Amino acid sequence: MALENDLLLRVLRGEKVERPPIWLMRQAGRILPQYRRVRASLSGFIELVTTPDKVAEVTIQPVDELGVDAAIIFSDILVIPEAMGLPYEMVEKKGPYFPKVLKNRADIDALRSGDVVANELQYVYDGIKLTKIGLNNRVPLIGFAGCPFTLFCYMIEGQGSKTFSKAKAFLYRNPDDAHVLLEKITKSVIAYLHKKIDAGVDVIQLFDSWAGILDEVTYKQFCIPYINEITKSIQQRVPVIIFSKGAWFSYKDINNIGSNAIGVDWNTPVKYIRSVVGHDKVLQGNLDPCVLYSDKETIKNTTIDMMNAFGRNHIVNLGHGVYPDTPLDGVKCFVDTVKGYEY
Amino acid sequence: MALENDLLLRVLRGEKVERPPIWLMRQAGRILPQYRRVRASLSGFIELVTTPDKVAEVTIQPVDELGVDAAIIFSDILVIPEAMGLPYEMVEKKGPYFPKVLKNRADIDALRSGDVVANELQYVYDGIKLTKIGLNNRVPLIGFAGCPFTLFCYMIEGQGSKTFSKAKAFLYRNPDDAHVLLEKITKSVIAYLHKKIDAGVDVIQLFDSWAGILDEVTYKQFCIPYINEITKSIQQRVPVIIFSKGAWFSYKDINNIGSNAIGVDWNTPVKYIRSVVGHDKVLQGNLDPCVLYSDKETIKNTTIDMMNAFGRNHIVNLGHGVYPDTPLDGVKCFVDTVKGYEY
Numbered sequence: 001m002a003l004e005n006d007l008l009l010r011v012l013r014g015e016k017v018e019r020p021p022i023w024l025m026r027q028a029g030r031i032l033p034q035y036r037r038v039r040a041s042l043s044g045f046i047e048l049v050t051t052p053d054k055v056a057e058v059t060i061q062p063v064d065e066l067g068v069d070a071a072i073i074f075s076d077i078l079v080i081p082e083a084m085g086l087p088y089e090m091v092e093k094k095g096p097y098f099p100k101v102l103k104n105r106a107d108i109d110a111l112r113s114g115d116v117v118a119n120e121l122q123y124v125y126d127g128i129k130l131t132k133i134g135l136n137n138r139v140p141l142i143g144f145a146g147c148p149f150t151l152f153c154y155m156i157e158g159q160g161s162k163t164f165s166k167a168k169a170f171l172y173r174n175p176d177d178a179h180v181l182l183e184k185i186t187k188s189v190i191a192y193l194h195k196k197i198d199a200g201v202d203v204i205q206l207f208d209s210w211a212g213i214l215d216e217v218t219y220k221q222f223c224i225p226y227i228n229e230i231t232k233s234i235q236q237r238v239p240v241i242i243f244s245k246g247a248w249f250s251y252k253d254i255n256n257i258g259s260n261a262i263g264v265d266w267n268t269p270v271k272y273i274r275s276v277v278g279h280d281k282v283l284q285g286n287l288d289p290c291v292l293y294s295d296k297e298t299i300k301n302t303t304i305d306m307m308n309a310f311g312r313n314h315i316v317n318l319g320h321g322v323y324p325d326t327p328l329d330g331v332k333c334f335v336d337t338v339k340g341y342e343y
Numbered sequence: 344m345a346l347e348n349d350l351l352l353r354v355l356r357g358e359k360v361e362r363p364p365i366w367l368m369r370q371a372g373r374i375l376p377q378y379r380r381v382r383a384s385l386s387g388f389i390e391l392v393t394t395p396d397k398v399a400e401v402t403i404q405p406v407d408e409l410g411v412d413a414a415i416i417f418s419d420i421l422v423i424p425e426a427m428g429l430p431y432e433m434v435e436k437k438g439p440y441f442p443k444v445l446k447n448r449a450d451i452d453a454l455r456s457g458d459v460v461a462n463e464l465q466y467v468y469d470g471i472k473l474t475k476i477g478l479n480n481r482v483p484l485i486g487f488a489g490c491p492f493t494l495f496c497y498m499i500e501g502q503g504s505k506t507f508s509k510a511k512a513f514l515y516r517n518p519d520d521a522h523v524l525l526e527k528i529t530k531s532v533i534a535y536l537h538k539k540i541d542a543g544v545d546v547i548q549l550f551d552s553w554a555g556i557l558d559e560v561t562y563k564q565f566c567i568p569y570i571n572e573i574t575k576s577i578q579q580r581v582p583v584i585i586f587s588k589g590a591w592f593s594y595k596d597i598n599n600i601g602s603n604a605i606g607v608d609w610n611t612p613v614k615y616i617r618s619v620v621g622h623d624k625v626l627q628g629n630l631d632p633c634v635l636y637s638d639k640e641t642i643k644n645t646t647i648d649m650m651n652a653f654g655r656n657h658i659v660n661l662g663h664g665v666y667p668d669t670p671l672d673g674v675k676c677f678v679d680t681v682k683g684y685e686y
Contacts, residue, residue, distance in 0.1 A: 162505075165666050169636035215631060216612045248591060249612050269559045269592050288558060293512035323508050 005139045008070045012239035012260045020314045021069035022338040026321030027062040028074045034061045045090040049076050055127030060134045066335050070140050077146030080188055081155050083120035084111045101158040105177045113184040118191035125199035132200040143201030145193055147208035148185040148226040164213050186226045190233045197237050204234050205241040212246015219250040228257045251276045266319025270309035286319035292330035303337040348482045351413045355582035355603045363657045364412035365681040369664035370405040371417045377404045388433040392419050398470030403477045409678050413483050420489030423531055424498050426463035427454045444501040448520045456527040461534035471542035486544030490551035491528040491569040507556050529569045533576045540580050547577050548584040555589015562593040571600045594619045609662025613652035629662035635673035646680040
């Protein structure tokens with residue numbers, strides 16, 4: 001079935017469009033009162049993630065409420081470590097916590113990988129199917145996964161960290177074991193994403209949320225090959241967006257992977273990224289989420305300046321997930337500014 | 344009196360030297376058992392910071408124990424907000440906490456600024472004088488301050504944060520008030536640094552620890568002018584090193600300030616920073632602190648590769664403060680590798 005609004009897909013195919021599409025990372029979330037009501041009715045974050053009809057409900061909310069050009073399935077990158085054998089908890093105001101972490105090669109060898117991991121996550125595919133029904137072909141649906149290194153960080157460190165020094169120390173001390181683990185994660189992510197596509201997602205975004213703690217040499221060694229492997233496998237079927245937050249030092253290597261688009265954080269000057277990847281590459285981003293705390297005039301002007309700077313081949317987004325306490329009016333002003341823009 | 348080891352000062356003056364000098368950010372700290380003993384004998388971090396003979400003792404420890412080419416006075420960037428009128432506590436394992444924060448222009452107007460702030464910090468100058476006596480002209484002594492924006496972050500946010508979204512929202516919502524506050528901080532930092540120089544420090548390092556949460560436009564607007572003002576005032580008397588962590592997008596603007604050296608974080612490829620600032624600029628950095636968790640062979644090879652990449656006009660350091668749980672043997676291997684290197 002053709003989509004009513006296929007702006008995002010047309011940009012990702014390299015077509016010339018009338019204005020850039022817009023969606024926001026974390027658009028399905030606490031910024032919406034509708035989301036907070038659903039969330040309050042459940043025992044916690046993990047119940048929401050694992051309940052397909054609730055997933056569909058909150059995924060569709062920002063399409064109805066904000067008028068964004070794409071939905072992104074409500075889920076968590078940590079369902080993969082969990083399905084591999086490392087369950088996690090979501091601690092209120094603190095974030096994810098893994099009671100068990102990986103300490104050595106035996107722990108890594110004991111993990112599940114590939115299809116058996118993907119088969120554990122039926123609730124995700126069910127959520128996608130229900131979402132597709134609810135969206136009724138209005139906008140494309142984005143599926144996503146964490147990149148292997150970001151998942152590796154949580155599996156070694158067990159929780160968020162300012163430095164992820166345990167995870168990084170593991171890379172330096174046990175590079176061979178690190179590669180074994182990264183490959184097992186990669187195989188699981190690939191199997192998982194194929195099943196998400198089977199279930200109906202139209203686009204895949206890969207999130208390397210902790211890319212910015214590495215450097216060019218380490219990123220090339222421990223991250224690029226695995227993102228490349230995933231992209232190559234998935235891209236046969238749907239367009240792929242790679243968002244390696246903070247990995248400005250590796251934009252050239254990321255560009256060489258040849259994904260359909262690259263996500264850009266707000267620290268990156270548009271001129272810089274365009275000088276590295278050229279004007280034909282589709283880029284996604286990169287407004288500072290804090291701009292949305294500002295007055296409408298500032299939001300509007302900053303958004304227009306950003307669109308002018310990127311030029312064509314651009315998907316508007318923030319340079320990071322929208323912060324939970326962002327005023328809804330600011331978000332709406334951002335979306336409306338983009339929808340009123342013309343190339 | 345001439346210094347026995349003036350390698351750091353000679354590099355900062357642009358002289359050709361036999362090898363790069365080395366010191367480590369946070370070298371006076373938990374990596375040393377001698378430090379941990381002093382710290383355990385006191386009620387807490389703030390007692391240590393405010394007790395001049397203890398300050399001198401821990402400042403000198405890494406010179407004795409590691410053989411580094413410079414000492415850096417043990418202190419905290421937050422003594423300035425405190426002296427301006429916002430006292431802080433250091434919460435074990437959590438970091439600084441300010442019971443009172445700035446909410447509006449009246450709060451900003453009520454703060455002290457300039458000489459009266461500097462006059463509150465006699466314990467710092469006393470610590471410097473005792474340290475100079477203890478060092479007995481062996482190596483130069485570095486003094487430091489936080490850059491205005493980094494101090495601003497704590498004064499608005501009240502504690503560490505992953506996003507500092509309150510502080511950034513303040514910039515966007517109240518730019519004029521933000522500038523008033525930044526200027527009051529600047530005047531205080533300048534008065535403070537002049538008194539540190541009077542007390543005997545040989546070099547000043549300016550830390551903009553949270554620079555990396557901004558972008559090129561905002562950094563140029565809210566940070567560069569104040570760092571420039573401080574540098575220009577201080578540089579008449581001693582060399583100045585600017586370390587704006589994470590502000591890769593602003594290296595050109597930072598370079599234009601014309602400080603004696605620029606600190607470089609570990610994310611920054613040496614080729615990139617050299618392409619921006621040229622080969623004559625003195626650069627300081629930038630080993631990933633996590634490399635020091637590795638085996639000696641890896642530490643040695645990575646350090647040598649880094650020195651080769653920087654070439655001359657280089658001060659060896661990490662790209663961040665050394666992590667508290669770093670093995671002392673790793674730190675010593677790092678220092679010894681540099682001391683055995685020849686251009």
